């Protein structure tokens with residue numbers, strides 16, 4: 052794996068994204084909109100972190116398509132699928148860390164937050180769960196509309212799933228929600244280890260994303276046999 | 278789509294492929310380049326391949342410079358590769374330093390970038406699929422000068438074309454008809 056090719060892919064993703072100014076404003080505004088919408092319900096922190104995850108998931112999803120026009124050419128020039136994937140993940144991490152840090156600084160000013168470390172954990176799990184979800188959905192669907200519908204479905208389920216139900220645990224933002232709750236209430240519920248299911252779900256989603264991407268990548272061999 | 282197609286190209290040779298729309302010329306070149314997998318058969322390449330697809334493989338929101346930086350990343354000598362592309366764009370009369378995204382370029386300018394990127398890896402075999410779509414007449418002649426220079430440097434060039442006048446410019450002309458190359 053070549054570091055310079057991987058970083059070049061990351062930079063191309065970020066440049067492409069940086070030219071979508073309106074989209075960036077909307078994606079930055081999304082967690083804030085969720086926050087203010089739930090401001091009076093005491094769920095504002097939880098909603099804001101879900102909004103953050105939603106924003107990261109959309110970036111991840113579109114990153115699977117943004118360089119697709121040039122991917123066959125890059126493969127011919129010696130770019131390996133793994134470099135394309137790692138470069139893409141790095142670009143999402145850059146975006147997520149910057150947005151997450153801004154959001155963390157903002158949410159901390161809210162008096163209801165009693166445990167900043169749980170808030171940080173919530174945002175971190177949101178980044179993990181939604182990045183893998185966006186990449187997996189993007190890797191297995193060919194068209195943006197279908198992919199968006201799947202993501203909207205996932206976020207809707209996240210918002211309506213019963214507290215601690217099996218369904219909620221199977222969703223990629225379970226630990227996000229539990230730690231957001233703990234950020235307000237000071238600690239997780241006794242005996243609760245939400246990270247376990249979220250790490251597992253993210254690992255499965257990540258695996259789906261990697262396998263689907265590798266299987267579908269153009270591969271340029273010296274000898275090609277059909 | 279393709280049936281019993283066979284083509285061997287020697288260093289320094291230029292080959293034109295002609296044929297009706299939909300006859301399978303692009304499909305064949307895509308298979309040769311390796312970006313499309315054949316249902317059967319074998320493609321053996323002993324050299325670095327440059328490929329200029331019929332539909333420009335460009336990202337709308339990346340500038341000319343972004344495309345160049347990406348194309349030369351990881352090369353042993355990125356500066357030489359960049360210089361090569363700059364020279365080519367220069368000869369085709371497109372300023373490589375224009376801060377424009379692919380979406381902002383004109384059709385002919387996009388196609389020039391498409392051609393230029395295909396030589397980023399200093400290829401020994403160059404596959405061009407209707408490379409001068411949208412070129413003005415001067416640029417069209419410039420590209421043929423380039424192709425002739427490439428072959429005299431010992432590179433092999435395969436070019437898909439619809440222009441009868443080009444039969445005289447190449448060493449061999451092959452016709453694709455219903456997926457058969459003759």
Ligand SMILES: Nc1ncnc2c1ncn2[C@@H]1O[C@H](COP(=O)(O)OP(=O)(O)OP(=O)(O)O)[C@@H](O)[C@H]1O
Nearest residue numbers: 278296297298299300301302303304305331407453
């Ligand atoms: N991605 C695809 N999926 C299915 N069929 C395809 C695809 N691309 C091309 N074809 C079909 O394969 C046939 C040959 O297409 P191809 O692009 O190779 O033709 P061509 O000779 O290059 O034509 P043109 O002169 O118009 O460029 C056409 O009938 C086309 O419809």
Ligand SMILES: [Mg+2]
Nearest residue numbers: 302303304331
């Ligand atoms: Mg064609």
